[in-house]
């Protein structure tokens with residue numbers, strides 16, 4: 001009885017948390033208060049344990065809950081809450097963020113050539129965390145933090161928008177259109193991102209994707 005109550009409470013709290021997060025990232029006019037969990041990226045930008053690189057315009061950190069073997073976030077030093085607040089003025093900054101992410105991937109060559117990993121750079125349609133961040137993520141998705149369907153679909157459906165697509169849209173339209181309608185993608189069936197076969201649940205999917213990861217010594 002108690003357990004059922006506890007579950008209902010945590011379901012309610014989690015749904016509340018997502019609403020708050022979406023709101024935090026949504027409203028440039030009403031930013032979340034300092035110290036709110038959705039502002040956590042700001043403190044992580046200062047955390048030497050997470051920081052991997054920086055220059056005068058950006059900071060790169062390790063994602064605190066990585067969804068793959070390599071998962072970084074590139075963040076501008078300038079205060080930009082999300083893609084909604086971006087205009088043509090920031091096109092050069094977005095290009096710079098992409099370039100810094102790509103350079104980091106290239107520097108990781110030593111480790112990744114052993115397993116021949118590919119990477120994607122992109123943004124979530126509806127970010128949960130405030131402060132603009134570009135995901136740089138390897139496509140193995142081999143991580144204990146990748147647990148839920150929402151996690152999977154947020155990186156493997158068009159909920160994940162490639163950085164190139166975002167830069168093209170900004171160059172063409174001078175702004176990024178609201179991508180809120182892509183929220184439904186999170187409920188899509190679980191599908192392997194490599195062979196597209198549908199999988200019945202997360203444990204089956206996680207076991208399946210391991211079969212696509214080349215191991216050291218495999219023929220390329």
Ligand code: AMP
Nearest residue numbers: 040041044063064065066124127128129
């Ligand atoms: P999203 O806002 O959905 O684009 O993704 C936010 C990302 O930030 C997720 O991949 C989280 O794992 C990651 N994350 C959440 N909190 C922190 C934190 N305090 N420091 C670093 N990364 C975080």
Ligand code: ZN
Nearest residue numbers: 192194195196
């Ligand atoms: Zn597959």
